[in-house]
Amino acid sequence: MYQVGNLVKELSDKHGHTRENLIPILQDIVHKYNYLTDEAMVEVAKELDISAAEVYGTASFYTFLDTQERGKYVIRICKTITCSMKGKSDIIHTLEDILKIKVGETTADKQFSLIETNCIGWCHKAPAILINDMPYTELTPEKVSEIIKDYMKK
Numbered sequence: 001m002y003q004v005g006n007l008v009k010e011l012s013d014k015h016g017h018t019r020e021n022l023i024p025i026l027q028d029i030v031h032k033y034n035y036l037t038d039e040a041m042v043e044v045a046k047e048l049d050i051s052a053a054e055v056y057g058t059a060s061f062y063t064f065l066d067t068q069e070r071g072k073y074v075i076r077i078c079k080t081i082t083c084s085m086k087g088k089s090d091i092i093h094t095l096e097d098i099l100k101i102k103v104g105e106t107t108a109d110k111q112f113s114l115i116e117t118n119c120i121g122w123c124h125k126a127p128a129i130l131i132n133d134m135p136y137t138e139l140t141p142e143k144v145s146e147i148i149k150d151y152m153k154k
């Protein structure tokens with residue numbers, strides 16, 4: 001849990017105090033703190049003069065606007081059709097085996113979270129994942145296993 005302090009005010013001043021600036025403000029908070037707390041969402045609602053329900057609804061709609069604390073590395077695996085047809089399940093099983101968590105969970109050391117997401121725009125090189133902002137594509141169980149082991153050494 002973090003304190004939003006003056007951050008919401010600063011971001012609202014930077015982006016603007018109107019409804020259309022909601023997403024950039026939320027993205028900046030997530031960029032800084034990794035997820036949105038209830039307190040942060042209420043503060044944003046106050047600054048933009050909209051309801052907290054609207055802020056929460058927007059945050060829940062976009063998978064990148066996390067409303068719960070995640071690990072240092074957030075692995076987002078595409079669950080959309082092309083990736084599914086190209087072996088997404090094998091990639092998930094490999095990740096679950098290596099990390100010893102299920103989809104939706106975070107490792108006990110708070111290093112990795114594993115979550116599913118909609119298409120991330122790499123369908124032509126499916127199956128694909130993102131680790132934070134970095135895409136990894138044309139994955140095989142062996143390839144993803146090497147990638148994660150490299151992250152474990154960081």
Ligand code: FES
Nearest residue numbers: 078083119122123
């Ligand atoms: S379907 Fe997976 S990246 Fe588009």
